[in-house]
Amino acid sequence: EAGVTQSPTHLIKTRGQQATLRCSPISGHTSVYWYQQALGLGLQFLLWYDEGEERNRGNFPPRFSGRQFPNYSSELNVNALELEDSALYLCASSLDQRNNSPLHFGNGTRLTVT
Amino acid sequence: GNSVTQMEGPVTLSEEAFLTINCTYTATGYPSLFWYVQYPGEGLQLLLKATKADDKGSNKGFEATYRKETTSFHLEKGSVQVSDSAVYFCALSAAWGKLQFGAGTQVVVTP
Numbered sequence: 385e386a387g388v389t390q391s392p393t394h395l396i397k398t399r400g401q402q403a404t405l406r407c408s409p410i411s412g413h414t415s416v417y418w419y420q421q422a423l424g425l426g427l428q429f430l431l432w433y434d435e436g437e438e439r440n441r442g443n444f445p446p447r448f449s450g451r452q453f454p455n456y457s458s459e460l461n462v463n464a465l466e467l468e469d470s471a472l473y474l475c476a477s478s479l480d481q482r483n484n485s486p487l488h489f490g491n492g493t494r495l496t497v498t
Numbered sequence: 499g500n501s502v503t504q505m506e507g508p509v510t511l512s513e514e515a516f517l518t519i520n521c522t523y524t525a526t527g528y529p530s531l532f533w534y535v536q537y538p539g540e541g542l543q544l545l546l547k548a549t550k551a552d553d554k555g556s557n558k559g560f561e562a563t564y565r566k567e568t569t570s571f572h573l574e575k576g577s578v579q580v581s582d583s584a585v586y587f588c589a590l591s592a593a594w595g596k597l598q599f600g601a602g603t604q605v606v607v608t609p
Contacts, residue, residue, distance in 0.1 A: 388541070417597075427542075427587065427599040440596055474541055486532060487597060489541035 386411065388490035390475050396496045397465050405460040405493045409477030415439075416458040417478070417487060418450060422471035430473075433458055465497045500525045504588050504600035512608055513580055519573040519603045521562075521588035529590040531555075531564050531571040532597070536585045545573075545586070583607045 389408045397403050409416050418430040429442040433452035447463040456477075462469055472494050476487035505520040523529065530549045534542040546555030551566035562573045571588060588600040 419599075426601045429596050429598075432596065442596075476542075486544040486547055487542075489534075489543070491539070491541040 388475055388477050388488055390473075390490035390493050392493060393491070394494045394496070396498065398498055399465055399467060401465050403462045403465060403469075403495055405462075405473050405475075405495070407458045407460070407475030407477075407490060409456050409458070409475075410488055413477035413479055413488070414456055415478045415480065416452055416456065417476040418458070418460050419474045419476065420444075420471045421474055421492070422468070425471075427474070431460070462495070467497050470495060470497045500529070500590060500598045502588050502590055502598055502600035504586075504603050506601070507585075507604035508606050509603060510606045510608065511578060514577045515607075517573070517575045517578045517582070517605065519586055519588075519605070521571045521573065521600060523569050523571065523588075523590050525569075525590055525598075531562070532589045532591065533560070533562055533571070533573050534587040534589060534599075536587065536602070538584070542587065578605070578607045580607050580609055 391406045415434040417432050420428045420430055431450050432440040436452050450460040452458045472492040474489050474492045476489045478485045478487050501524045503522050532547045533545040535545045536542045546557040548555040548564035554563045560575045562571050583606050585602045585604045587602045589597045591597050
């Protein structure tokens, strides 16, 4: 069974640009989560999508947005990039919404903003 | 609000030593608790979980027991290997779709 896949692996952008990150969940998983892992800040919850809808959002500004497609894959968009957006962005999927369903993570997209 | 506190790393120990990583939490209700591991250059992998008080999660020689009275979920392994070198994250799930992670503890095992 293929795991969660993310693309690209690395992304280099300049301040003010937009970045688009992509995620494909495990087959059969309908929930997709995005986390930011910035140096020194740990893992911060960004967004949760399920069945095409945004279900929950972390404490991030509106320039962080995303969507989930009918095939349950997801995009994370970051507009007006700032230097502090440099981080590893992790996508995860789960089989259902129960709080004891574990998340399965991809290997992440390393975003560098210069 | 919910929070997870882990012991700070790095934790450095020799092969075959005993490993303990402390984790305590604050949460309303009855959260599920998890340990995730992140190997260099990779995403997070679920190591073990416990969904109610007194449950013991175990995997690959690692164990953790959900202690409601002390709000703790300490990770232990009796004999570590070099391949156990990684960052370990304690996490709780108490709200729909949201895992709350601790800061992570880096473990370095030397031969």
